[in-house]
Amino acid sequence: MYDLFKTDFLTVTRENEWHLEPFEVEHSDYNISVWDSGVMHIEPKQVSEVERCYVFSSAVHGNETAPIEICNEIITQVLSKKIRITQPALFIFGNPASINIGQRFVEENMNRLFSGHHSKPKTDSNGFRNKECERAAKLEEYVTRFFESYPGWHRTHYDLHTAIRDSAHEKFAVYPFLHGKKWSKEQFEILRAMGVTTFLLMEKPATTFSYYSAREHGAEAFTVELGKVRPFGQNDQSKFAAAKQTLIELLQGKVFDGSQFDQANYQIMTVFREINKKDDSFELCFSDDAANFTLYKKGDVIAKENGQDIVVEAEEEAIVFPNANVAIGQRALLMVVPKDITNDVE
């Protein structure tokens, strides 16, 4: 049993990498339950009239420290009554063991494991290849339990990250594939309040935590990239102030006005194509520090494989998430192009 008024939740999480017995925290204003290591449910005792509930996850990649610090601070401020919230929240530190080693993951990138991919293929008697697979399966259960506690409520899940490389647009959000549903004007406005104006709209299902919540639970869900990866204590807090403030306001019942949406305030991109690594000879033809969303022009060579050039096909394409060190068959980069969504938002 831990005293979370003496030891903050992140510290407790880091001391229990893969498992923590559930316990309750006594509090005058909230029902607070720790469901597992890094998983805390906070429910205001006074039920809100705003029927909205929130999942804020961080540390799905353990070295992406800024969102971990933000979430831990919000939890600490709520517990100590520095701030008062009205909406139920589930906080998740996704991969505590990877936080402790300061790495993106221990054995396997958790954002490739959701929507059941943790159990395909099964390789041990528990049905999991490794602890990250088991953890991803448990996180799905916790998100399900949380959302099902508030039937009919509006559901939101922000999976908070920082990017490995610089970005021409420092903050950006990945909007999971909605299977034909319209994009949400209100969500664009909420994320703009967080400082996020660049969006990457996905065109097909994914293995990410945000796609899982959108698809399985009908949540408004996003992978939100808040800046660049840095070690704990080296994050410039001023760069994250707007994001933190907006997350707090949502937990305080703020509803944003989607009618203010104007596409001119955003850079909205969609995936033009995915380039997969097919051979060990695959190499990228731009520098290692090229920023996400850097634009290239038709004919520019962006990669080489087996002596063949891979060139830009559209008038302009931007690179996102380049990584030549993936396994053969996996995605080495995304090429994206601007998209007009005027008729596809509501």
Ligand SMILES: [Zn+2]
């Ligand atoms: Zn990440």
